[in-house]
Amino acid sequence: MKILLTTALFQLLFQVLNASPTTIMKAGFSLPDSLAEVTIRYKSMCNLILLPVTINDTTHVNLILDTGCRNLVLFGRRFNKFFNMEPDKSIQFSGLGSGKPLAGRLSLGNKVSIDAVIGRKIPVVVVPNQNLFGSYLNVDGVIGYDIFIKFEVELDLARQRITFRPPFTSELSSDYEKINIRVEDSLPIINSTIFFQGSEGQSRDLIIDTGSSLGLLVKTSDLEKYPKETRGFVIGRGLNGDITGIEIMAEKILLDHFEINTISAGVIYSGFRNNASIGMGILNDFTIVFNYCKEYVGLRRTA
Numbered sequence: 212m213k214i215l216l217t218t219a220l221f222q223l224l225f226q227v228l229n230a231s232p233t234t235i236m237k238a239g240f241s242l243p244d245s246l247a248e249v250t251i252r253y254k255s256m257c258n259l260i261l262l263p264v265t266i267n268d269t270t271h272v273n274l275i276l277d278t279g280c281r282n283l284v285l286f287g288r289r290f291n292k293f294f295n296m297e298p299d300k301s302i303q304f305s306g307l308g309s310g311k312p313l314a315g316r317l318s319l320g321n322k323v324s325i326d327a328v329i330g331r332k333i334p335v336v337v338v339p340n341q342n343l344f345g346s347y348l349n350v351d352g353v354i355g356y357d358i359f360i361k362f363e364v365e366l367d368l369a370r371q372r373i374t375f376r377p378p379f380t381s382e383l384s385s386d387y388e389k390i391n392i393r394v395e396d397s398l399p400i401i402n403s404t405i406f407f408q409g410s411e412g413q414s415r416d417l418i419i420d421t422g423s424s425l426g427l428l429v430k431t432s433d434l435e436k437y438p439k440e441t442r443g444f445v446i447g448r449g450l451n452g453d454i455t456g457i458e459i460m461a462e463k464i465l466l467d468h469f470e471i472n473t474i475s476a477g478v479i480y481s482g483f484r485n486n487a488s489i490g491m492g493i494l495n496d497f498t499i500v501f502n503y504c505k506e507y508v509g510l511r512r513t514a
């Protein structure tokens with residue numbers, strides 16, 4: 212099963228959190244002053260990055276690193292007993308798939324540790340059902356934007372290593388191809404052009420999606436542009452269930468100025484957006500550096 216977590220858009224606004232400016236300033240992830248950077252090893256599941264995380268010094272979980280996830284989310288009713296939940300605050304969100312939206316309960320003010328990386332006053336959402344990860348062992352939830360907004364993050368996918376370093380003082384090595392991004396609704400977006408056989412290039416806002424095990428996913432409001440014989444496949448599973456669409460090959464994709472050739476693509480209907488995303492099916496061929504604060508990613512092909 213190919214998993215797509217992104218587009219859940221876990222937007223816990225400051226109004227919902229009732230956070231004061233002072234609380235916001237003290238919240239978030241950081242490194243100890245004694246460390247310039249920290250590198251840890253991680254495990255993978257369906258090509259997705261699985262980080263070992265400790266919450267409040269006692270709760271040990273494995274979380275998928277997802278660029279589309281705003282907040283730390285845990286799946287499973289068993290987690291309710293480990294947190295002090297906010298009364299009368301239910302968080303509802305939707306992802307890809309044909310099912311109903313998910314709902315969770317909110318806990319504030321948590322300590323979250325990833326090796327030497329420490330997060331303070333971190334919100335945690337607990338979703339009681341475990342439908343997405345039920346068939347996988349040792350996968351408890353997702354984490355994303357909370358990490359990427361505080362660090363430059365380097366993903367050495369071939370060696371399964373992740374490095375966290377301060378974002379403002381870091382400089383991208385000349386070994387990498389530097390690509391400009393913009394961060395909107397917590398998502399890293401690139402200007403892209405996608406070329407299918409026999410058609411002109413399609414300009415798309417493209418999300419870099421570490422929460423997807425697919426390669427290229429295209430959303431369109433006009434499926435008639437694509438061959439009918441390729442329709443009706445289950446191409447993956449999102450937070451809301453199975454994702455049905457079209458399987459087709461793309462000749463190439465331009466990420467800003469950077470070209471990737473011959474890509475397996477999934478195309479799904481969307482009545483709201485004509486955008487795209489690339490997931491770990493493509494990204495696993497690269498070492499990747501994310502720097503949200505300086506608005507770039509770096510790509511270097513794996514030797």
